[in-house]
């Protein structure tokens with residue numbers, strides 16, 4: 001299919017994607033595929049006002065009824081899975097299979113949220129006072145702004161939006177300026193779900209198009225109760241500070257620098273497959289991509305040659321073509337960042353395998369790269385940074401404690417894993433003495449999380465949690481209620497205050 005056909009099949013009319021000033025490029029060949037109109041600050045303010053009005057009715061709509069809207073959204077997404085998945089692939093360069101997987105995550109979180117809409121429960125707590133009942137209840141917070149990154153243009157919106165909607169909060173989406181088209185297509189899908197629902201208040205689900213300043217307008221508004229922001233640590237610093245200034249609530253999902261430890265007892269065949277998928281999937285542009293491989297010295301010489309052979313055979317090319325496993329980087333700036341990182345790694349003692357430009361004759365304006373393996377003498381400065389590209393730094397270890405220390409000794413704390421068939425090693429890695437990350441896996445790579453668990457990480461990853469487990473609480477306010485059903489007025493802590 002041509003780009004125009006992909007855009008059209010995702011429901012985007014010519015008038016939706018032309019006549020504006022924001023150029024949207026496809027990383028497939030670097031060409032402009034849309035010129036979007038952006039929203040001005042006053043447009044954004046008007047949208048925030050609409051959401052505020054919508055909140056008045058939505059917060060009192062029974063939660064299971066709110067869940068019905070999300071159920072319909074899940075149905076609409078199922079019907080559009082291929083069309084939206086293809087657009088995701090065209091717009092951010094991930095292979096079509098991963099584009100489909102991203103839409104499947106949206107469907108999965110809708111299913112989870114529908115069930116949750118009947119399970120937004122609190123606690124009952126024992127009161128110290130006779131004839132008193134104490135409990136905890138959860139209430140909607142208000143408008144939730146969702147700021148998303150280019151590399152997952154739709155799934156993180158859904159992780160937030162599906163939960164926020166059942167929790168009673170209107171949502172305003174600010175997608176990445178590098179990948180706004182799948183957001184527009186998703187908004188059309190939402191509009192269809194809302195039309196079927198019947199009485200969703202106007203302004204319940206909105207999408208705003210713009211760049212960083214549009215995100216800043218949302219972040220600074222006191223009428224936005226929650227800002228959930230996915231992106232770089234640089235962005236998280238700015239958003240976190242703006243929210244702290246006004247005591248707003250934020251959920252930050254920022255950069256990662258994820259590692260795998262491969263121990264002598266590991267199943268190397270499984271480890272090999274997991275390494276390749278998690279290091280080169282999405283061309284190394286996942287927050288959970290494998291960036292650091294820490295291999296025991298006894299198996300290093302068995303694993304590394306096989307890994308290099310696997311890398312040599314990786315099909316790089318058009319992400320929409322059959323059989324391709326590695327698509328392009330998002331743009332020329334990402335290519336430069338990868339090349340610079342490889343140069344720095346060499347000056348820090350690294351030996352680079354791969355990491356050269358690909359497809360430049362066919363696509364001179366696109367940023368295709370062969371993934372790189374870099375053997376490093378230790379964890380140098382460049383390894384401690386997140387370079388958003390398919391670079392896998394490999395280091396040796398002799399003792400598990402030292403390997404865990406190495407894994408934890410980076411500013412980021414998103415995902416981690418160990419390959420081992422020794423239960424002692426595996427459990428130690430998951431214990432308090434082990435990985436310091438939000439996600440720690442055994443015999444699974446660091447990427448590709450399911451939506452049932454809480455997703456997010458510590459340290460410079462921002463501390464936010466989204467998706468499953470009790471992440472829904474991030475979209476509600478907690479209220480403690482004490483009810484006196486006695487005919488007396490005893491004070492807590494036995495205080496006497498007789499008048």
Ligand code: NAD
Nearest residue numbers: 149150175176212215216231232235238253254255256287
């Ligand atoms: P980015 O930080 O450049 O942009 C992300 C979004 O933030 C965009 O929509 C952008 O317009 C907006 N933004 C930027 N500065 C802002 C500000 N000051 N105020 C408000 N909004 C602002 O990130 P990117 O290049 O699109 O994405 C790559 C980064 O995202 C990587 O670091 C990756 O690890 C991270 N990421 C994290 C997760 C996670 O769940 N932890 C998921 C995906 C991506």
